[in-house]
Amino acid sequence: MVVARHRVQSGIQYCGLGVVNCPRLPNFDKSNGYEEIAPLFVPGRGSNTSGVGASVVAEWSQRLPRGAAILDLGCGTGVPISQVLIERGFKVYGVDASPSMVAAFQARFPNVPVECAAVEDSDLFGRTFDGAVAWGLFFLLDIGVQRRLIAKIAGVLGRTGKLVFTSPSQESSWQDAMTGRTSISLGYEAYRQTLESAGMSLVGTRRDLGDNHYYIAEKR
Numbered sequence: 001m002v003v004a005r006h007r008v009q010s011g012i013q014y015c016g017l018g019v020v021n022c023p024r025l026p027n028f029d030k031s032n033g034y035e036e037i038a039p040l041f042v043p044g045r046g047s048n049t050s051g052v053g054a055s056v057v058a059e060w061s062q063r064l065p066r067g068a069a070i071l072d073l074g075c076g077t078g079v080p081i082s083q084v085l086i087e088r089g090f091k092v093y094g095v096d097a098s099p100s101m102v103a104a105f106q107a108r109f110p111n112v113p114v115e116c117a118a119v120e121d122s123d124l125f126g127r128t129f130d131g132a133v134a135w136g137l138f139f140l141l142d143i144g145v146q147r148r149l150i151a152k153i154a155g156v157l158g159r160t161g162k163l164v165f166t167s168p169s170q171e172s173s174w175q176d177a178m179t180g181r182t183s184i185s186l187g188y189e190a191y192r193q194t195l196e197s198a199g200m201s202l203v204g205t206r207r208d209l210g211d212n213h214y215y216i217a218e219k220r
């Protein structure tokens with residue numbers, strides 16, 4: 001089984017968890033600062049199996065067919081989001097731009113396919129999915145990248161495909177608490193319109209105990 005995919009132009013990336021072959025141009029971090037703070041993230045949220053978000057994603061997954069294939073975009077270590085899906089029998093495929101996160105994911109889930117790549121560059125395994133989840137990813141990306149990512153996800157979701165992603169309901173920008181980089185939310189109306197343009201409908205929203213806001217969408 002394929003457990004990791006790396007692009008041809010990969011170089012050697014040194015990280016806290018060892019040496020990982022991973023694409024990375026000098027001084028150009030596609031993980032939006034998360035590779036740098038991985039030594040803090042991996043033993044923190046990245047190891048907390050009861051971390052915030054798991055229950056909302058578990059509830060969302062109940063509407064997917066048994067054994068469905070689910071893309072976890074910006075999967076991090078896979079804990080807790082991929083994990084809660086794997087435990088429910090779904091076929092998870094992870095993508096993350098941070099080599100250290102991917103190394104931690106592979107160590108924990110050696111039989112689950114994971115690609116070390118930026119979501120905007122990835123071919124998303126060149127297949128279709130029943131569902132896609134992106135917890136804590138969208139707002140790290142530039143506005144144009146967020147819009148294109150929604151269209152890209154819609155393109156790999158099957159006829160009844162479902163998407164859940166987190167981002168604040170208000171159009172806003174702020175400093176990411178861990179990396180200090182600027183995060184941007186397009187806000188409810190712009191996400192709704194972008195989903196509509198991509199052939200998806202925004203069918204609901206949720207909020208969790210950590211005050212994270214979830215957008216839930218389905219293919220039309």
Ligand SMILES: C[S@@+](CC[C@H](N)C(=O)[O-])C[C@H]1O[C@@H](n2cnc3c(N)ncnc32)[C@H](O)[C@@H]1O
Binds near residue numbers: 136
């Ligand atoms: C806030 S963390 C969330 C990780 C995980 N989803 C979770 O629930 O713990 C954001 C993740 O997105 C990844 N990331 C940031 N920019 C990315 C990009 N352009 N492509 C792929 N992954 C990216 C980071 O490396 C990090 O693992």
